Amino acid sequence: MTNKVVSLFNGRTRVAQVGPVYRRNGGERMASGFILMSLIWLLLLILVPILLAQVLNLSRNVKDLKRRLEQLEGLSLGPVHLPSPGEPPPKPPPQPVQATAPIPAPSQPEPVKTVAALAKPKADLEAIIGGSLLNRVGVVAFVFGVAFFLKYAFDNRWIGETGRVILGLFAGLVFLGLGERYQRKDYPRFSQGLTGGGIALLYLSIYAAFGFYHLIPQVPAFGFMICVTAASVVLAVRYRALPIAILATLGGFLTPFLLSTGVDNQRVLFSYIFLLNLGVLGLAYFKNWQLLNYQSFILTAITFIAWMVRFYVPEKLWTTVFFLTLFFLVFAFLAILYNIIHSRSATAPELILAFLNAGLYFGAMYLLLEDKYHDYLGLFSLAMAGIYIGLSYFTHARHEKGRFLIWMFLGLAATFVTLAIPIQLKQNWVTIGWAVEGAILSYIAFRYRSWNVFLAAFAILALVFFRLIFFDVQLSRQFVQEEYVLLVNKRGLSFIVGIAAMLLAGYWSAKASLKSSTEARAAAGCLLIIANVLAIILLSVEAYDFLEYLRYQNRIPHAVSRHAQQLSLSIIWALYAAFLIVAGIWKGYKPIRYMALLLFSLTILKVFFLDLSGLERFYRIISFIALGIILIAVSFLYQKYKHVLIGPTATGGESE
Incomplete structure (x- = not known):
């Protein structure tokens, strides 16, 4: 057992140097230890007498103030029990007359009560400044004063190394004793300051004995620090003092750093951190000191990162x-512990802690596994999604008020599924995977009438749109190396799946009747318009690249391909605009018809300004004739279905 503890950081054997030679050659090395041991002399020679005198004065003043306060409270409460001057002795029959007499009675103590109520916040502020703030500042001031004094004393070799450590330990115990004494006398803030100073002195003295003066080996130093941490926790619980618990937690996490010898012993270090976390989190739960949870998480992350580096x-x-x-499982369980057992909603800091726990764990695992196990990182991301789906189900089954926590777990699950797709898949399969995920989320939102899930689906589909426009549109252009088939290629498959996902999401959004009908229709309309924009882009790019492919294969001349490309764009845009007009009339949906009119406008501008000057005569003729026929046909449809599009009143007025 001793060997295991010794190997906590694989400590090296250190031999203490003593005698005049060490004092002559070690002066510079000792200089850094003077500041850390500066508290010792002040406590014994300066601080303790002054502190006792100040405490006695404060005690007398507080007793006087208490006596005066009791007198004031007696005056404020006394008149309430006095009968009113106009009230007769116990005369039961004339009870109605008494209704006018008691009214002035409570008016007498009212001014005293109001003054006391107004004076209370001032007293609280004064107590905070005088009893707490001055206490902390005073301790810091004493630290600096002792630092200067001890530096002078050590330079003159008044006290040896062992004496310094012993004085530091004794001073720490004196501080703890004073803290205990004044805790019993009901001076909690003053007592906490003394206790915190004593704990700090004990930590620093043990560290100096091991790290600077080499008076004790690593095993006893580690044991002493563990004892100090345990004693600090006991005092924090006994005094009900969160600041002492915070100091104890900090000391527990600093112990490995203070006693490090520069050699690694991973298993013992992380086992110690794990057990320390269990103790701190248990203390935080039973005392309802949730600040310790966040402190423990941050210090655990710092320790792990420092070890990794x-x-x-x-x-x-x-x-x-x-x-x-x-470590991840401990803090993941912590996220649901308070909410399930106490049946309350999660707070914002708890949600942030759960989110950071998931993000840091996934990031660290990605860095660890990326080199040799990259092909399995997608499965790991899906496993993370499964964990959070399980946590959401567990929370939902046991806690009706855990709505925020459940949604955060589901959001994390969706995030990890979204991350798994680009990690595991390549090129257009990333877009296809995201499109399928967006469609599935849209159906889940439709099935369970959840607007939040719809928002997640819209976010995923936004990623799909981004990838289609900026990445997948460039695919399938290796015209020489591979056979090009119109629409049946990587780009075509990505666009078709993405368009289908958006159409399905828009359909389910309109059918779900979520939020207000205006918002649901607006979301469905946006998805429908985006899907049609993608369809126009797909048809245009495919036609353009197919003709480019024919030119690369020397199947058509270069001049022909260039004119044919421009002509194909004009015809495709006009035909698609006509298709949108027909669909808009059939479904009675104005946004689609407005989009068609906008597309017609772009087509007309292109034909009259680009095709007229850039195309040869043959292609120019075809472009104008085709556009004219399509526009005339669309105009006829508007005239025929005017009563559907415009309304019966406008139709009747025009027919006259």
């Missing part, structure tokens, strides 16, 4: 993964 090697991969997962 300095000691990690690939040979320690799976041990690191094991402990990292252990």
